[in-house]
Amino acid sequence: MALYDDPLWPRAGRWPAPTGHADVVLVGVPTWRTSITPGSAHLTPAAVREALQRYSLETDLVVADAGDLVDPDASPAQAAEAIAALDASLVIAVGGDNAATVPVALGRRADTLVTVDAHHDLRDGVSNGSPVRQLLEAGIPGERMAQLGIEPLANSDAYRVRAAEAGIAVVTRDELTRVPLADAMSRALHRVGGSRVHVDLDVDACDRSVAPACPASLPGGFSALELRHAARAAGAHPSVVSIDLTEVDASLDAPDGRTVRLVALCVLEAIRGFETR
Structure with a gap:
């Protein structure tokens, strides 16, 4: 169905390809081949671009869209090189599954x-x-890692111990029923320090009712608004050089497209956050 065209209501997402430095660059990283739960997460970047046009964003920032990386699963090293070539203050990467986090963080030289x-x-x-x-193995020390929203019942003791031994700061989902997620994000960014921060927003941390396109989403996860606030807090922090939104399989979404639309809104929230830097 064609979207209504209103010259007084410019649609988001109609951003040009990069030409020189941009404040924010959107890039699709359609990883899916190594997923523990086989699916079609590589379809998600295109679906998010379509969903972006349902919203409006007027900004003085230079925002560009670099398109999608070609088969980033085939060579994560080449995918990282493609990310490194993007000339932007903030890169927002849309997955794909969580494998996208590695080339994006490495390409942006995250510490x-x-x-x-x-x-x-x-x-x-x-x-x-x-x-x-x-x-961790690539050199980011555990002391400079924080994980927000961990669900103990969705993890094993072996990995809990592994996180503790690495020195990773872990905040469970239950603890975040008492602290707003955006506040926890700001505190974590302050606590872990670092001059080049990568933020991984794994959408399956959201409640299954708002993220049905995430194979591993759980009942009792974050609300859509909480994730949006976290995206804005990440975009606002001056040390954040990249953000990814991952673990969404557009082919599994509800008929109303709620998960994909949430990802699109998180992209826009991150841009709004960047405006405040």
């Missing part, structure tokens, strides 16, 4: 990691369940 996720992502091997472990 710090903050995640909003129900899972530790410290598994062995290479999959969407291992990006935090891979980034």
